[in-house]
Amino acid sequence: MPDYPAPDMADVDIIEVMKALSDPIRLHIVRLLADGAPRSKTMEGWGVDITKSTMAHHFRILRESGLTFTLISGRTHAIQLRRSELDARFPGLIAAVVGENSTD
Template sequence: MSDYPVPDMADVTMVEILRAVADPIRLHIVGVLADGEPKAKTLDGWGVDITKSTMSHHFKILREAGVTRTLVDGRNHAIQLRRQELDERFPGLIPALIASMPAPPAA
């Protein structure tokens, strides 16, 4: 059994997904993961200024809502958007979420 269980996609609801991504940081995480590739579960590369425990909390909320999965390879952990499964169950959802993201601040 995985240390990081995810719900079966048939049990994932739009309400839970929208509740999870209603937080701006979690929406940002989805944007970072939108390419479908796994990203290391570290603070580097996410573009947010929060503590490790807060980041872990956001990862957990997204995973429990069925949005992401945690991949474990020895001591290395990565987060991956369940992109293909989400696209099949909720067509157009991920592009709509990405389009709703605020523009990054100007440099």
């Protein structure tokens, strides 16, 4: 079983997070994950026209930067935004990135 380590949130660096978010495909992925629900890592439903290996690369960058977790259940792999942890560490960042109105 492959291991998908993610950094401890205390070790997540804002510069690495911003570098990960600077790619349009990764930004698109984060926007889709912004509701906090896990999504299957299959190619369907992401709305991008890239190869499976390129998508895996983007998932890895998001995980290694501290933005996401990879969840494993049997043979099923899913990805989930670390929304509550990111909101606690960098207040307002994810809301700004996904275009949520924070003046409500």
